[in-house]
Amino acid sequence: MELRTLRYFVAVAEELHFGRAAARLHMSQPPLSRAVKQLEADVGAVLLVRSAAGVALTPAGSALLDEARALLEQADQARVRVASAAGATAITVGILADSADPDATRLADAYRRRHPGVEVRVRDTDLTDPTCGLRAGLVDVALTRGPFDDAGLTVHRLREDPVGAVLRADDPLARRDHLRLADLADRRWFRFPDGTDPVWQAYWHGGEPREGPVVRGVQECLQAVLWNGTVGLMPLGHRPPGDLTVVPLTDLAPNPVVVAWKDAGPLVRSFAELATAAYQTTGGRRTS
Template identity: 40%
Template sequence: MPPELRHLRHFVAVAEELNFTRAAGKLFLAQQALSSSIKQLENELGEPLFVRDTRRVALTPAGEILLPRARRLLTMADETVAAVRAGTPDRAVLRVDISSSNLETGALVLRRLREDRPEIEIRQREIGVPGGLVALRDGELDVLLGDAAAAPDDVAVEPLRQETVQVMLAADHPCAGRSTVSVAALADEVWLLPPDEVAPEWNQLVLRHCQQAGFRPRRYPGTTWGPAAAAELAAERRCVVPTNAWLTVPDGVVFRPLVDPEIRFPWSVMWAGEAGEPVEALLAAAQAMVHERGWSLPAAQPEDGDRSTQ
């Protein structure tokens, strides 16, 4: 018998949080009920999905295989329910990945799109550039925002913004009082970076500039999900967090531009095939934000050749 959708939804929540207590809170479930649901799913599949001990929760190989497929199934289920409830199968829908909803660039573009075109139904995902490029080509995603260096030739690219990368520090960090922070000043710190499989383009950018400053950063050994968890680690002085600008600054942390060398992140809009009306609307919203905010544009991607070498 195939797993129930609710069991898959519970599994994804635990996989994203890697913490049963936080996942239970996110789902508004008792922790015991969540543990029981995961156990039922593991029994149905005949494989353990998590390694659990007193210190950590981690995915097993079977869990790693299930996670992307469970996400796709849940997305399809949600889209099916939304279409039935809307009763308008021809309603304009835009499936978009803006990297992270707390980052300023994508959030401002979507805000402008909602203001200009409220009739478009926006379905936002956060799967990262590697997974997003696959989803574009498989027809599961309409638009992807991020670094387009790895985009294949059959993915269209529109440069959006060249953004100075910042570092999130505890408000009482010795560098917090500076207007800018040199990369070398953080050589002895622990750096929080996303998993390589989720954001390799980001990690390569940061590591390359650290090496230019004469060191290889020590990476924080764990992972986080969402801005609140990253801000909490930074506020506790457990790590520093290279990041792009956020819409709001959490309590206990500050953001400072990284310099010497300055790190610039090239945002682009990516889509596959002919741009439909919802994609064109997002491109118009993006251009409006470029002009209103005075964003500097990254160099356009070459039409020929391997973008990954640029």
């Protein structure tokens, strides 16, 4: 069994879908299917049951999944140790705000414990690039928010945060317990510069074209609300200044916190694994 084939199998076993696994691996589906069939021939057991309902693991497949994950982790750790012995190793992490997020703090602590010899370089990014420089090759992995155009990227969802409308505290709508997007239809919103990822813009603009001041960072968003009385969106877990408030929106999907990468080296794979564990401890959704 080759490590590459085991990675293919793990991707299919985790996604339970050959198409999604192929996209995650940046390959087409036919060679992925052939690789899994060859693996089944090598181990002499059926690992996956394919049906109209989808893909399911057999008992043999479940057993191999546990072993494969352990083997791949050992291989990644070996690569990291060899790289460390050959010279200083580093990983560049792009972060979109949320620097005080307790889940991110837990992830940082776990990564330092596992990779004490690895230098972690952090690139803080404004709201105009949700991939935090990933597409431009400025970072190895991004800890960010979605949704955005994920073509060519691997994106794993870590948590979902309910979202609300940011308003001045003296705004008549600020007295409401909750709002719908229709309640804000005639208001000016803060918006992002032209050229910003359209999927990202559509979400934070509530799915509609908006008029209002152009902003690039979180503080600019808040100041636009404070000075101009404009409207914007914010995860409910964030606390705006005292002159502003956030009212929950009932008809907007929760906002995903994600880890994303383009090239999955051992340090990046370890980061994604630890991120999944760190964020799972909160149950996957933050409500306040």
